[in-house]
Every structure is written in structure tokens, then in C-alpha cells.
Amino acid sequence: MHVPDGFINPPVSLAAGVLAGAGVALCLRGTRRELDERTAPLAGLVAAFVFAAQMINFPVAAGTSGHLLGGALAAILAGPWTGALCVAVVLLVQSLFFADGGLTALGVNITDMSLITVLVGWAVFKVVVAVLPRTRVSVVAASAVSAFVAVPAASLGFVGFYALGGTSDVPVPTVLAAMTGVHVLIGVGEALITGATVASVLAVRPDLVHGARHLHRRLELRTTAGDAAPAPVAHPGGVRRFVVGSLLVSLVVAGVVSFWASTAPDGLNKVAADTGVGQTETAHAADGSPFSGYGTSGVADAFASKAVAGVTGVLVTLAVAGGVVVLVRRRSARRAAATTAPAQAGAGTYAYSVTTAGSTAPDARSDGPAVPSAADRLQARYSTQAARENGAADTAAEYAAQAARGGGGAAGAHRLYRHAESPVHRLSPQSKLAATVLFVFVVVATPREAVWAFAVYALLLAGVTAVARIPAGLVLRRMVVEVPFVLFAVLMPFLSRGEQVDVLGVSLSVGGLWSAWNVLAKATLGVVCSILLAATTDLRALLVGLERLKMPSLLVQIMSFMVRYGDVIGDEMHRMRIARESRGFTGGDLRALPVVARSAGALFIRSYERGERVHLAMLSRGYTGTLPLQGEATTAAQWRTALVLPAGALVVALTAWVLR
Amino acid sequence: MTIADNGTDTLEVVGRQDRPDAPPSLLLERVAYAYPDGHQALFGVDLRIGRGERVALLGPNGAGKTTLVMHLNGILGGGDGTVSVGGLPVVKDTLQEVRRRVGIVFQDPDDQLFMPTVRDDVAFGPANLGVRGAELDARVDRALAAVRLGDLADRPPYHLSFGQRRRAAVATVLAMEPEVIVLDEPSSNLDPASRRELAQILLSLDVTILMVTHDLPYALELCPRSVILSDGVIAADGPTKEILSDPDLLAAHRLELPFGFDPRVLG
Known part of the structure; x- marks a missing residue:
């Protein structure tokens, strides 16, 4: 949900910029406390991980797909300060180097997708963890819940900015309804992937999950038989309850949304709501545009209201379909539990298909319509556009398509550079x-x-x-x-x-x-x-x-590491995808989620460990806290x-x- | 050749020692180390490597090779024993100078090449030492010329081939004008041509070299002397050819020559 230039008026954009700047400065300080002198390489690598993880797409409902935002995930894995900082760095790099998200909207985007997401996500996580028993399952459930809440919270943040300084005439309640509706859906997918990814990291390197540190200490102190048992990763019952619960929440929100839709003042909405379910496809076309949600509000009240109705229809459809799938899965999960490890069976109850867009987009899109394998960027763009109806996901495809042609995600941006005198x-x-x-x-x-x-x-x-x-x-x-x-x-x-x-x-x-x-x-x-x-x-x-413009050196270092290792991490993800597929894994399968989440977890561990190795390599060459990037001063001319x-x-x- | 128990009575094989009276490039005395989790990796390592020598450090996985390497520039320490580099003891106050004198080339060049361009990366070390301006440029150019990468200086490391990245990693430590270069598995993942190119470069350098490797023919090609580290102690120390010609010794430490390779046949 990258806000483009021109959507929020300049005063509010500036104010958001100040807010975002202050927030990032605080995060820099906090991150230094979390990571001490390893801040630059580790935060850079975690940012590269977030960048790569955002290429993970999941279908939200028939025809629509979302992509991981990763704010809550980064906060739970790396700590709130580091998480917020890393998402902010990703947004900075996307805006400055990839023309994705307006430069003037940078403050809005960072406040919204980094600060609010992480703040809300981390707060919810802490509350849920405090309420639930001190087990790994609780950490996983809390991760999922926090991701589920954080995404709509970000959309509320956007609506807040819109109410203060939106440039279009669409009434705020309509925007609110449309944004919340879409993002509750995305939140469900975000929750599932976040929970499963945290579970997979917990299973392998529990010490790397910042949000599970309280567990770690406790395990060291106690040695009862219960804790000695193999770690339960995602207990089937707990996960299933969560899935059902989140679907219920979706339904409730859907109800609220249609209420708004039918009481909004323009009088169109009753009809729209009545025809809403039938208009689902149209609503998708709107919501899935590159500026999903915003675009809706930017055109006309009438359409936005109808989109809301459509979203309501989607929610109902999803809830019904999801409920059916949960029922079906319950049986197969029991069967699976008899033969496989509990962790795998539990994760197997997810009913959502997920595919990973590796760093070579065209052939990675196994769930889209047929994509010519040798598609050029344009074709890739259009064909994925049809399947992938989320603006940012499309951008990921864009980077990936560049990667296929130019030899790497960030290198794709480098390819944009045209050497000339x-x-x-x-x-x-x-x-x-x-x-x-x-x-x-x-x-x-x-x-x-x-x-x-x-x-x-x-x-x-x-x-x-x-x-x-x-x-x-x-x-x-x-x-x-x-x-x-x-x-x-x-x-x-x-x-x-x-x-x-x-x-x-x-x-x-x-x-x-x-x-x-x-x-x-x-x-x-x-x-x-x-x-x-x-x-x-x-x-x-x-x-x-x-750096010359006085951006904090540490932030420039983190960006530099992110840019440098975005390619490397993207390649690792690509190799994992090939490894999966060469052993018969098919991306479009409904049971793909646990596999993809494990890949994401493994990717995080690899990224983090590489950050530690890079830090060693830096120390070995006398790192003193600055990256000596040499530049020349600008002359007055x-x-x-x-x-x-x-x-x-x-x-x-x-x-x-x-x-x- | 001497097979030493617990690292005593090592026989010194002199390579290109230009000044016999100079302090040894590396001197380890009774170095022992345990990780914070209690796992002890080194049990008293004694090792003396003279100036200009090229030595291969052989040993099975888990023998403590990496732990030992991390002691050479003070990234690990605090256990028993002492390490000194060119006569300078490795302690907290000397770390900056020690890290200039000992250049470590890590196994994965992507860990080592973290800057936006190769030139920036090669300049990173000397710049941290306070070298600036024309002197810095000259050092970078010299280091890149030594590994024959002068024409790729302004490329991002990501665009280099693996062999080129490994050579660039060597250049990053060369630019610090070290006394000792420590290479961790320098020949891993290299195709035969890249392997040969790297060997030629390493042979052309006038520095002390310690090479951690499983690649026994490569050790024989480059290093007159070899040391076997096993279970945290030096288990053997002598001319590479003799060590590799002792099948029982190799078998005892899980070292194996490639099929058909017989060091005794080579001149």
C-alpha cells in the first residue's frame, strides 16, 4: 500500500515526514541497544530479508492476492526497534532507488507501514503473550494475532492521514470502510505466514526469535518432563482455532463495513450493497489495482461504495470457503497427524495457497495465468497484473523481472542507471x-x-x-x-x-x-x-x-548493506524455491503455506547468520563504526x-x- | 617430519625466510579456548610460523581450525595461552594493528565483500586505518592489480564471478599491507581455471600465508609446510609432501587424498 505522490497534501506530507524522521531516529537508537555494534550489518541483512520476504504472495480470495508486509514479523523476530527500522529502510530504498512510493509520501508511508505496524503489532504481541501460557504455541499464536491486527491498523493510519490531508473528495467513512475491508483480508494471510514463519524459526533457532526470549530463559531454568519433549511448533488445535477465530472476525468486520456502506450519505449504497456479491469481480478489479484501496477512493463515491459492498461479498465468500476447508482439513490433519510429526500436521491445516515469487519472476508465477517463460518485462507485468492484484506485489514482480534480465533485484535498479557523459x-x-x-x-x-x-x-x-x-x-x-x-x-x-x-x-x-x-x-x-x-x-x-545530505551514517550503512545483500538473499530464496520444486513441490497447492513459511524462516536464519559473519569480516578489517564511502563536495555551480x-x-x- | 604430541617438538620448515632473526609472523603458545556454552575447541596449540613461510593448516571438520583462525586477529580470545603477530602480542590495545598485520580471507566472499563496489570494498580496510586520498587510491590499485582485477574495480561485487569474488576478497586484505594472510578454504567452489589463477596470485605475493584447507593437492602445490590440527591440538607438523605421503597419519585424522593422487610420484 505504497502511497504515491499527490495523494496527501503537502502540509500533511511534511508533518508525516517529520514524524517519520523522529520515529526512525528513535528506532536507530533503540536498534543500537538491541544489536550494539553489530547494528549496521545485522539490521541491513534483516532489511534485506524483509525485502525478499515481501515477494511472498498469498491469494486473499478468489482472484485477489496480497503480499507479506512483514512489519509484525520483523518486530517479533528481530525486536521492535530493529523491525521498525528495517521496514523503514526497505521503504526508503524502494522510494529512492526503485521509484516505488512517492518521495513526498515517504513520511506517510514510513509512519504508516513501519511505525504504526510495528507499534501496534508489537503491543498486541506483548499483550497476547502475557495473557496466554508461556509456551511456544502462545508465541506463534500471538505472532499471528499481532500480524492480523497490525495490517488493518496500518490501513487505519492511512485513513487518518487521508482525513487530515487527502486530496480527493471521497468521504472519509467510505475510504475507511474500503481500506479496512481490504486489509482485514490481507491481515488474515499476513497472520498465517507470520505465525508459521515464527514457528519455523522457533523450531530451529529459538534464540533468534526476539519475541520468545522470555521462553528461552524459562526453559533454561526448568527441566520438567514437559519442556524436555520435542518442541511443539504449531499445535493443530491452536492453529485451527485461530483460523476459525480470524474468519469470525472477518465476518464481523464485513458486517460493520456493509453497515457503513448502507448508511453513507450518497444514497447509492443500498443498491450497491444489494448487488455487492454479484459485483465481486468488479470490486476485485478495483481493489487489486496497483494502488489498491486508494484508487477506489480516488475515482468516485459511487464506485467506492460498491467496492465496499463487493468486499463484503468477498469476506462472506472467504469465510464460507475457509470454514469448509477447515472442516475438510480437520479430517486430513487427523490422518496426517497419525503419520507425520505434529508440527507438520498442524501447519498442514492451513487452507491458503501461497506461492513464492522467487527472484526470477516470469517463471515463478505458478499460480497466475499462463506466463510466457521468455516474457519480457512488459508481458510479465501484464500477465502478473491479472493474477496479482496488489500494487506492491506487482512491484515485487517488477523487481523480480528485472532480476531475471539484469541479474539481481537491487542490481535491477543498478541496471536502470544509464552510464553517459x-x-x-x-x-x-x-x-x-x-x-x-x-x-x-x-x-x-x-x-x-x-x-x-x-x-x-x-x-x-x-x-x-x-x-x-x-x-x-x-x-x-x-x-x-x-x-x-x-x-x-x-x-x-x-x-x-x-x-x-x-x-x-x-x-x-x-x-x-x-x-x-x-x-x-x-x-x-x-x-x-x-x-x-x-x-x-x-x-x-x-x-x-x-550521507552528504546529512542522513545519519548508521542509516546509510544499513541501506548500503540492504542494497548489497538484497540480491544475495533474493538468490537464496530463489535457490530454495528451485530445491523445493525439484523435489516435487508445486507452488499452487493449497498445502504450500507451511513449506513456504519454513523457507521464510530458514531465510531469516540465513540472513541473520550472514549478518554475523559480515560483522566478523568487518571487524577483521578494522571496522570503526563508519563506512568510508568517498564522495566529493558539491560546488556552488x-x-x-x-x-x-x-x-x-x-x-x-x-x-x-x-x-x- | 616430526609427529608431535600436543604440539611439542615441532620441526620448523623454513620457506622464504628473508630475515632469520626477525620475530616469527605468527607465534602461538599453549592457546586453549572454550566457547561460552562450555564447548572446548582448543586444548593448547603451539605453532610458530616464520616470516615468508607458506603453511597449510589441515584437519577434519570440527578440529578447531576456524576457532584457531579467529584467534589470529583477536576476534576470539580470553582463553589460555598467548598469540603474537610479528612479535606483537594480541591484546585489546593492539587489536587495530594486529588486524592490519593479519588479513583473513573468509570462505564465503559474499560475507567479505559488503560494500557497493569492489573499489570501495578494497578501500574499506586501509580507510579504517586512516589512509586517505591519493595514498588510498594507490593502495587500492596495487591490491587490485596484484589479483588482476584492475578493470573490474567499479563493478558491484554481485556482478563478479565466484572466482573473481574470491580474488577480490584477497585484494581486500592485501590493501591493508598485511604481514600474514590467512585463507579459509581458498579453493572451495572454484573451477580448475580459477583455482590455478588464485594459486598463481598467492605464489606471487611476498607475505606469510596460512591456508586452512581440505584440498590436499592444493596444499601440496602452494605450501612447503603443513600442520594437522586434530581435536584441538597440533597433531603433526612437517613438510607437506611427507605428511601427505603418510597414509596412516592421514587416515588417523580423517584426511584423504583424491582418487589417483600420489604425492610421492610428484617431483
Whole structure:
């Protein structure tokens, strides 16, 4: 749920940026307490793990899929400070190096997906652990519950920002209902994977589960027969109760959602709710767009309300289907329990299919529609788009597709870099970073009615592209990332009207169209600007630039490690997938979850241990707490050149405000 | 050759010792160590490696080889006995200098190459020592030239082949101008050509080399002297050719020559 540029107004974006900055600073201090001098390599590797784990997709309901957000998981495995820091670093890298998530929305995204998720997730975890008996099963259950709560909590956080500074006219209750509905569903998948992953790490390296430290000490003190028995990982009964419980919660929330839908003031909703179940497919198309949830609200009240109704239908369907599967699984679990280890049988009761998108996307998509094995990035994008209806998951596919072609996830971003001799390339990275951020801020602050201003911005960026000798094709190809979103935004009003005109008259509103235009124009300009930055500045230079711009050195180190090891961890995940499949494992199978979760657990252990080895290697070469990345200072002339772009934009924006 | 009990009476085989009176590059006296969990890995290791020697450290899995290596630059310590490097005792105050003098090349080059580019990585060590500017650039260039990777300096390590990454890892310690290079399984996962290239590079270096390996032909090719570490003590110390020609000794310590390889046939 990466918020693009232009969705939240500049004052609130800035305030969120301050909040996020303060939060990250606190996390840096806290992480140093959790990891001491090993902070940089270990946090970097955990961030690389979160980055890789976010490629794990799970179907939420027929046709929709979510991907792991990983906030609660990271907090429980690595500790709350480290977890929040690592998710924040992932978001930073995605925004700065991959053009994913708006630069001006970075504060919103970090506050929402890192700080709120981890804060809520960790608090729920602690409460549940305190209530339940001190066993591993309790830790697993608490992990699942905390993940389940943390995801909708993040969506509430988003709604909070939207209420304060949303740029569209969609009523807050509608956004709230849509967001919560979608994210309760995602929360169920998140809960299952989080619980199973924590269980698998607990089984192998319990010492690495930060959230189970209280267990660890207790086990050392007591030696009763009960504790000496082989560790129960995920007790079938407990897991099943949890699955049933979370489905019940989903139903309750669904009820609340439809209540909202039917009392919202625009009068459309009764019809929408009545037809909701029948409209499920349409709702999916909306919710699953790259800007799932947000897109819905950005178009029209009518559609959003209908989507809500659709989500209600999905919830009911899921709950019924899930209930049936649980009943069916209960029998097979009993059978399995007779023959296999308790842990495996317990995990086998999950009814959700999960596939792992390895680091080579096209052939990794075993649950999507047929994907040509030699698909180029575009094809991969579209075909996965159909199956994978979550924006961020798509982005993962995007990175992965790059990995397949360019030789690695982060290396994919490196591939975005186009070496050339140009005045733009020669500018120092810090001046380019500053110019990019300022420019995007000016764009976002421009009144949406001033269409001509956005045309001028586009011309300015075209000018930069020409001066930088970046082939326009490169930028356009990369912008394909946005195409589904564009199509969605363009088609939606027509679709909605087509279905609703007879029922209601019109009401799908000039306001809704303006909102769509607003987000579309600003987000697209933001993406292009980020692409230009990445195309003219290599990864290392970006890191140097950040350090020069006074980003805390420790944070730059963690980002550097994340970028360096994102590829390595992604490769390990890919190898594990191949190892699984070469022994007959098929990703689309419904019993895949425990296997994938064990892989995720193993991946975490490997990442953590590699972090420890990297730390040793650093010590062996005299590490003193700083990474000696050498960069050059920016001359005044360079600053002047770089700032031409935002200054020009500022003139345009001011003119637009005056003429308004 | 002498087979020593508990590391006593070792016979010193001199390699390219340029100054016989210089303090030995590595001197270990009665080094013993137990991990915090109580597992004891070293039981009194005595080892003396002269300046310019190339020595292979052989031994089965679990013999304590890695533990021993971690003592050489002070990452592990605090047990019994003393370690000194070129006459400098390894204690807390000397760690920075010790880590300059002893360069460890770890088994997985991905653990060692953690910076965005090869050049940054090679510069990491000397920069930590306070080397800056032109002097730093010169050192990096020299180290990369020594491992023949000068043209790949600005590539991210991820884009290098495995053999190139291993050589880059060697360059990262060479740039610190160490007295001793310790290599952990240098030939593992290398194809024959990369293996030969690495051997040529190592033979061209004017440093003391301690090489931990299971690859006995590689030990014979590179190291005139071998030491067997078994169950936390030095079980044998002598010319590599003689050690490898003693089937009973090898069998006693779970060391095996590859099929068809007979060191006695080689000149």
C-alpha cells in the first residue's frame, strides 16, 4: 500500500515526514541497544530479508492476492526497534532507488507501514503473550494475532492521514470502510505466514526469535518432563482455532463495513450493497489495482461504495470457503497427524495457497495465468497484473523481472542507471537528490485545475531527459510500471457510469474525475522524476549523496548493506524455491503455506547468520563504526545547475496559484 | 617430519625466510579456548610460523581450525595461552594493528565483500586505518592489480564471478599491507581455471600465508609446510609432501587424498 505522490497534501506530507524522521531516529537508537555494534550489518541483512520476504504472495480470495508486509514479523523476530527500522529502510530504498512510493509520501508511508505496524503489532504481541501460557504455541499464536491486527491498523493510519490531508473528495467513512475491508483480508494471510514463519524459526533457532526470549530463559531454568519433549511448533488445535477465530472476525468486520456502506450519505449504497456479491469481480478489479484501496477512493463515491459492498461479498465468500476447508482439513490433519510429526500436521491445516515469487519472476508465477517463460518485462507485468492484484506485489514482480534480465533485484535498479557523459550525470548526487525532492514537492503543491502547469512540468522533465541523454524509450518503458494504474484510472469512471446511470442518474462527479487526474498527474511526474534520478546516478553515488545530505551514517550503512545483500538473499530464496520444486513441490497447492513459511524462516536464519559473519569480516578489517564511502563536495555551480529544475517548477506553480 | 604430541617438538620448515632473526609472523603458545556454552575447541596449540613461510593448516571438520583462525586477529580470545603477530602480542590495545598485520580471507566472499563496489570494498580496510586520498587510491590499485582485477574495480561485487569474488576478497586484505594472510578454504567452489589463477596470485605475493584447507593437492602445490590440527591440538607438523605421503597419519585424522593422487610420484 505504497502511497504515491499527490495523494496527501503537502502540509500533511511534511508533518508525516517529520514524524517519520523522529520515529526512525528513535528506532536507530533503540536498534543500537538491541544489536550494539553489530547494528549496521545485522539490521541491513534483516532489511534485506524483509525485502525478499515481501515477494511472498498469498491469494486473499478468489482472484485477489496480497503480499507479506512483514512489519509484525520483523518486530517479533528481530525486536521492535530493529523491525521498525528495517521496514523503514526497505521503504526508503524502494522510494529512492526503485521509484516505488512517492518521495513526498515517504513520511506517510514510513509512519504508516513501519511505525504504526510495528507499534501496534508489537503491543498486541506483548499483550497476547502475557495473557496466554508461556509456551511456544502462545508465541506463534500471538505472532499471528499481532500480524492480523497490525495490517488493518496500518490501513487505519492511512485513513487518518487521508482525513487530515487527502486530496480527493471521497468521504472519509467510505475510504475507511474500503481500506479496512481490504486489509482485514490481507491481515488474515499476513497472520498465517507470520505465525508459521515464527514457528519455523522457533523450531530451529529459538534464540533468534526476539519475541520468545522470555521462553528461552524459562526453559533454561526448568527441566520438567514437559519442556524436555520435542518442541511443539504449531499445535493443530491452536492453529485451527485461530483460523476459525480470524474468519469470525472477518465476518464481523464485513458486517460493520456493509453497515457503513448502507448508511453513507450518497444514497447509492443500498443498491450497491444489494448487488455487492454479484459485483465481486468488479470490486476485485478495483481493489487489486496497483494502488489498491486508494484508487477506489480516488475515482468516485459511487464506485467506492460498491467496492465496499463487493468486499463484503468477498469476506462472506472467504469465510464460507475457509470454514469448509477447515472442516475438510480437520479430517486430513487427523490422518496426517497419525503419520507425520505434529508440527507438520498442524501447519498442514492451513487452507491458503501461497506461492513464492522467487527472484526470477516470469517463471515463478505458478499460480497466475499462463506466463510466457521468455516474457519480457512488459508481458510479465501484464500477465502478473491479472493474477496479482496488489500494487506492491506487482512491484515485487517488477523487481523480480528485472532480476531475471539484469541479474539481481537491487542490481535491477543498478541496471536502470544509464552510464553517459552528460551535465546531469556529472552533477553531484546530493544536488540531484535535493533537486528531485524539491521538484516533486512543488509538483504536488500545484493546484490540480492548472492543467497547463503539469504540461510545463512534463516539458521540463523532457528537457532533463534530453540533456541527460537518456533515451526517452528507457523512461517510457520504465513508466510501464504505471500503466495499469493509468488504465484503471481512465477506465473506471466509464465502467462505473455504465453500470450506474440507470440506477441513479449521474453523480459520479466532476470532483471524482479531478481527483483521479490529480493523483494520476502528480504520481506520474513523481515517478518520472525518480526514474531520471536513478538513471543518471548509480546506487553507490546515491548512498554517498544521502550521507552528504546529512542522513545519519548508521542509516546509510544499513541501506548500503540492504542494497548489497538484497540480491544475495533474493538468490537464496530463489535457490530454495528451485530445491523445493525439484523435489516435487508445486507452488499452487493449497498445502504450500507451511513449506513456504519454513523457507521464510530458514531465510531469516540465513540472513541473520550472514549478518554475523559480515560483522566478523568487518571487524577483521578494522571496522570503526563508519563506512568510508568517498564522495566529493558539491560546488556552488553544481547546486545552481541542479536547482534550475525545482526553481523553474516553483515559478510555474506560483503562476498557477496566482491565475487560479 | 616430526609427529608431535600436543604440539611439542615441532620441526620448523623454513620457506622464504628473508630475515632469520626477525620475530616469527605468527607465534602461538599453549592457546586453549572454550566457547561460552562450555564447548572446548582448543586444548593448547603451539605453532610458530616464520616470516615468508607458506603453511597449510589441515584437519577434519570440527578440529578447531576456524576457532584457531579467529584467534589470529583477536576476534576470539580470553582463553589460555598467548598469540603474537610479528612479535606483537594480541591484546585489546593492539587489536587495530594486529588486524592490519593479519588479513583473513573468509570462505564465503559474499560475507567479505559488503560494500557497493569492489573499489570501495578494497578501500574499506586501509580507510579504517586512516589512509586517505591519493595514498588510498594507490593502495587500492596495487591490491587490485596484484589479483588482476584492475578493470573490474567499479563493478558491484554481485556482478563478479565466484572466482573473481574470491580474488577480490584477497585484494581486500592485501590493501591493508598485511604481514600474514590467512585463507579459509581458498579453493572451495572454484573451477580448475580459477583455482590455478588464485594459486598463481598467492605464489606471487611476498607475505606469510596460512591456508586452512581440505584440498590436499592444493596444499601440496602452494605450501612447503603443513600442520594437522586434530581435536584441538597440533597433531603433526612437517613438510607437506611427507605428511601427505603418510597414509596412516592421514587416515588417523580423517584426511584423504583424491582418487589417483600420489604425492610421492610428484617431483
